[in-house]
Amino acid sequence: xxxxxxxxxxxxxxxxxxxxxxxxxxxxxxxxxxxxxxxxxxxxxxxxxxxxxxxxxxxxxxxxxxxxxxxxxxxxxxxxxxxxxxxxxxxxxxxxxxxxxxxxxxxxxxxxxxxxxxxxxxxxxxxxxxxxxxxxxxxxxxxxxxxxxxxxxxxxxxxxxxxxxxxxxxxxxxxxxxxxxxxxxxxxxxx
Numbered sequence: 001x002x003x004x005x006x007x008x009x010x011x012x013x014x015x016x017x018x019x020x021x022x023x024x025x026x027x028x029x030x031x032x033x034x035x036x037x038x039x040x041x042x043x044x045x046x047x048x049x050x051x052x053x054x055x056x057x058x059x060x061x062x063x064x065x066x067x068x069x070x071x072x073x074x075x076x077x078x079x080x081x082x083x084x085x086x087x088x089x090x091x092x093x094x095x096x097x098x099x100x101x102x103x104x105x106x107x108x109x110x111x112x113x114x115x116x117x118x119x120x121x122x123x124x125x126x127x128x129x130x131x132x133x134x135x136x137x138x139x140x141x142x143x144x145x146x147x148x149x150x151x152x153x154x155x156x157x158x159x160x161x162x163x164x165x166x167x168x169x170x171x172x173x174x175x176x177x178x179x180x181x182x183x184x185x186x187x188x189x190x191x
Contacts, residue, residue, distance in 0.1 A: 062091035120149040
């Protein structure tokens with residue numbers, strides 16, 4: 001009863017198994033949401049000093065995108081080389097765009113507020129576009145970042161809106177993962 005297809009223990013411990021893939025994707029979403037939340041707050045309070053933070057976060061997003069799709073590569077659903085190349089080019093372009101925004105700030109073409117908003121919009125759009133290729137988690141993250149940008153632009157007390165929104169996204173993601181896990185486990189038990 002505890003074989004690869006029906007046993008609960010094997011579902012939790014198989015590194016290539018369904019539950020493991022879903023857990024990793026939800027953990028990645030949660031981590032990226034936390035990084036975005038910190039970045040939005042930091043950019044709002046110290047837009048110019050947030051430069052190094054965002055340049056550090058971009059490679060984290062790139063690695064997260066690759067890791068989140070690695071299980072599809074292992075199942076031969078995608079060409080791993082093409083996907084990694086696509087993600088490296090995508091996030092390298094984002095890195096260059098962020099550096100350009102900060103250069104415009106340094107030469108006086110963008111003030112600090114315009115720098116922060118432009119930075120957040122580039123990141124939200126690029127995250128959303130990555131989600132078009134990767135999956136709904138990055139789409140939701142891009143939409144969250146876009147909403148956060150609007151809230152930063154219009155509201156001073158935006159943090160109290162973002163905290164429940166971020167918590168709701170994480171809760172929704174884990175709920176969907178749990179429902180899928182239970183459905184998968186129930187179907188495996190029937191077979």
